[in-house]
Amino acid sequence: xxxxxxxxxxxxxxxxxxxxxxxxxxxxxxxxxxxxxxxxxxxxxxxxxxxxxxxxxxxxxxxxxxxxxxxxxxxxxxxxxxxxxxxxxxxxxxxxxxxxxxxxxxxxxxxxxxxxxxxxxxxxxxxxxxxxxxxxxxxxxxxxxxxxxxxxxxxxxxxxxxxxxxxxxxxxxxxxxxxxxxxxxxxxxxxxxxxxxxxxxxxxxxxxxxxxxxxxxxxxxxxxxxxxxxxxxxxxxxxxxxxxxxxxxxxxxxxxxxxxxxxxxxxxxxxxxxxxxxxxxxxxx
Amino acid sequence: xxxxxxxxxxxxxxxxxxxxxxxxxxxxxxxxxxxxxxxxxxxxxxxxxxxxxxxxxxxxxxxxxxxxxxxxxxxxxxxxxxxxxxxxxxxxxxxxxxxxxxxxxxxxxxxxxxxxxxxxxxx
Numbered sequence: 001x002x003x004x005x006x007x008x009x010x011x012x013x014x015x016x017x018x019x020x021x022x023x024x025x026x027x028x029x030x031x032x033x034x035x036x037x038x039x040x041x042x043x044x045x046x047x048x049x050x051x052x053x054x055x056x057x058x059x060x061x062x063x064x065x066x067x068x069x070x071x072x073x074x075x076x077x078x079x080x081x082x083x084x085x086x087x088x089x090x091x092x093x094x095x096x097x098x099x100x101x102x103x104x105x106x107x108x109x110x111x112x113x114x115x116x117x118x119x120x121x122x123x124x125x126x127x128x129x130x131x132x133x134x135x136x137x138x139x140x141x142x143x144x145x146x147x148x149x150x151x152x153x154x155x156x157x158x159x160x161x162x163x164x165x166x167x168x169x170x171x172x173x174x175x176x177x178x179x180x181x182x183x184x185x186x187x188x189x190x191x192x193x194x195x196x197x198x199x200x201x202x203x204x205x206x207x208x209x210x211x212x213x214x215x216x217x218x219x220x221x222x223x224x225x226x227x228x229x230x231x232x233x234x235x236x237x238x239x240x241x242x243x244x245x246x247x248x249x250x251x252x253x254x255x256x257x258x259x260x261x262x263x264x265x266x267x268x269x270x271x272x273x274x275x276x277x278x279x280x281x282x283x284x285x
Numbered sequence: 286x287x288x289x290x291x292x293x294x295x296x297x298x299x300x301x302x303x304x305x306x307x308x309x310x311x312x313x314x315x316x317x318x319x320x321x322x323x324x325x326x327x328x329x330x331x332x333x334x335x336x337x338x339x340x341x342x343x344x345x346x347x348x349x350x351x352x353x354x355x356x357x358x359x360x361x362x363x364x365x366x367x368x369x370x371x372x373x374x375x376x377x378x379x380x381x382x383x384x385x386x387x388x389x390x391x392x393x394x395x396x397x398x399x400x401x402x403x404x405x406x407x408x
Contacts, residue, residue, distance in 0.1 A: 002390065027385030078346075127388040152373070152380040162383040175395045186358060193383070198394075201386040210358050211346040236394040246383045252370075253377030273391035 002121075002128035002273065005044075005231055006033070007205030009116040009191045009248040011157030016109035019057055021102060025158040025248055028203075030117065033124055034097035040122035043093035043101075044223060044231070045084030047207045048074040048115040049190040049250060052108030056082060056115050059102045063093065066102070074107065079188055079209035084118075090226045095119065112157045112250040114190040118205070118223075120231060128273035129199035130177075131230040132265075134221055137179050140269035145171070145178070147260045149245050151192075155253035159193050159203065162246035165235075165260070172237040177265040180233045182219040184259040186210055189249030192258055196243030198235035200273065208247055208256065217261055234270050 008030060010022030024030055032041050048056040053076040059069030070093070072082040084090055095101070107113035121127070132140075149168050154160030166172060185192055189208035195201065206219040215222070223231040235243050247256050292299040295312030303309055315327050325332040344350055347357035356366035 004388075026382055033388075126390065128390040130391050130394070152376045154380045154382050155374075155377045156382065158382045160382040161380045177394060188358075195383070195386060197389060198391045200391055201388045238395045244383070253373055253380070255369075255373045255376060270394070272393045 002123050002125065002200075003131050003230060004033075004121040004124040004127050004129050004200050004202050005118070005131065005204045005233065006121070006202040007116055007118050007191050007193060009114060009159065009193075009205075010103060011112045011114045011190075011248075011250070012105050012107070013112055013157075014109050015054065015106050015113055017054075017106055019055060019104040019106050021104050022115050023157070028159075030101040030103050032095045032097055032099045032101065032119065033121060033127070035125065036123075037096045037098070039097065039124070041095040041097060041124075042120045042122075042227070043095055043117060044120045044227060045081045045118040046070070046103075046116060047079055047081045047190075047209075048105055048113065049079045049188065049208070050074045050076055050105070050107040050113045051111045051250060051252075052076055052113070054105055054107030054113060057102075057104045058117070059104075060099050062096045062099045063101075069102075074105070074113075077188065078211065079190060079207040080212065081207060084223070084226070088222065088225055092120070092227050114157060114248065114250055116191045116205070116207070116248070120227070120229070122229075124200075127200040127202060129202065129204075130234040130270060130273045132179060132224075132232045132234055132270055133228075133230040134224045134232070136230070136269070137181070137221065137224075137232055137263060137265075140266045141179065141263040142266055143264045145262050145264055147172070147262060149258050151245060151247045151256045151258055153189060153247040153249045153253050153256060155249075155251045157248070157250065159191075159246045159248045161256075162195070162244040164241050165194075165196075165243045165245060166240045170240075172240055173264065174237055176237045176267070177234050177270050178237065178262040179220075179265055180204070180235070181221045181261045181263055182206065182217045183261060184210075184213050184217055185247075186257045187254050189247050189254060189256060191248045192256070193246045193248065194233065194243065194260070195246070196235050197239050198243065198273075199233050203246075204233045208249065234265065
């Protein structure tokens with residue numbers, strides 16, 4: 001099944017108390033991908049990064065309502081998921097292809113305030129990444145290994161500073177599949193993005209929050225576990241030079257030391273993207 | 286028979302309340318805790334052991350409570366943190382936004398690496 005996962009981030013400039021629609025980062029959109037509304041698309045998590053406390057609101061006529069929809073208080077300086085089952089259980093919000101999600105934020109009057117959505121696609125025509133579920137990881141995982149990179153973010157509210165996954169230490173074994181179980185950052189930002197051909201050139205990612213190391217170190221594994229679906233990205237080291245890590249943050253920019261927690265997988269255990277890994281059930285089912 | 290007093294000496298509700306009186310100060314010492322309820326009551330054997338027990342300290346994430354002026358998570362002193370921030374600001378000017386890639390279907394992974402060679406690091 002052509003599965004895909006994408007983190008979409010955006011920013012609002014000096015929103016103050018006004019709930020301001022986020023401007024998507026360059027090359028991104030809050031319009032749900034795809035053309036077939038029968039194919040499952042899921043809002044798996046969303047979060048915000050505010051220097052000043054505010055509100056984040058996600059609305060659409062296709063969601064519960066377009067008045068307040070999913071509205072949450074955003075506490076200052078804490079890039080915390082506003083929902084997502086890092087404890088092992090959660091409910092995915094169904095999205096529909098081509099639906100234009102309205103994402104708004106309030107916050108400070110002299111800052112960029114940022115937000116991000118994490119969207120999962122069950123079957124996205126023309127795009128497919130390689131993902132596995134937790135049982136597959138447990139069955140085929142061989143060794144833990146970490147990669148560490150340094151990313152210098154841009155201060156424009158866009159994703160930037162992309163570096164290759166092997167830019168600091170090039171120790172991955174040739175032609176080998178690795179599952180990205182989760183990651184860590186030492187500096188707060190909006191989102192850490194990982195992009196590569198193995199993910200269909202979409203950006204998978206997690207909140208850039210240094211506090212929640214226990215939750216983010218296995219973010220993708222918990223996503224998969226919570227929603228009972230394959231959301232653990234897998235890349236092959238043959239593509240390491242083109243598998244990049246970048247960061248989206250506010251106007252302060254910053255230098256981020258990012259660690260990704262990888263698990264080396266047994267050879268030949270993860271099929272190509274089109275084949276996919278069967279899920280026990282789909283999110284929300 | 287001893288008369289029952291409505292409020293003890295030093296209590297703010299007592300008719301002769303004087304906040305400067307020794308009785309009022311003693312009452313406040315025993316009952317007023319602007320920094321929160323202590324783990325042990327005043328005059329408890331453990332109460333005096335620590336003027337600033339840990340349960341009164343606000344533990345903010347990444348911040349050393351003994352050195353709250355240090356930068357969160359890095360522990361850098363303020364001058365060093367400011368210097369690093371300035372350096373990062375300069376780096377950010379040179380940083381490039383990430384390129385936008387065309388979504389694709391992930392390619393077939395290369396032929397699996399032989400088991401016996403799996404520990405040979407790639408070059």
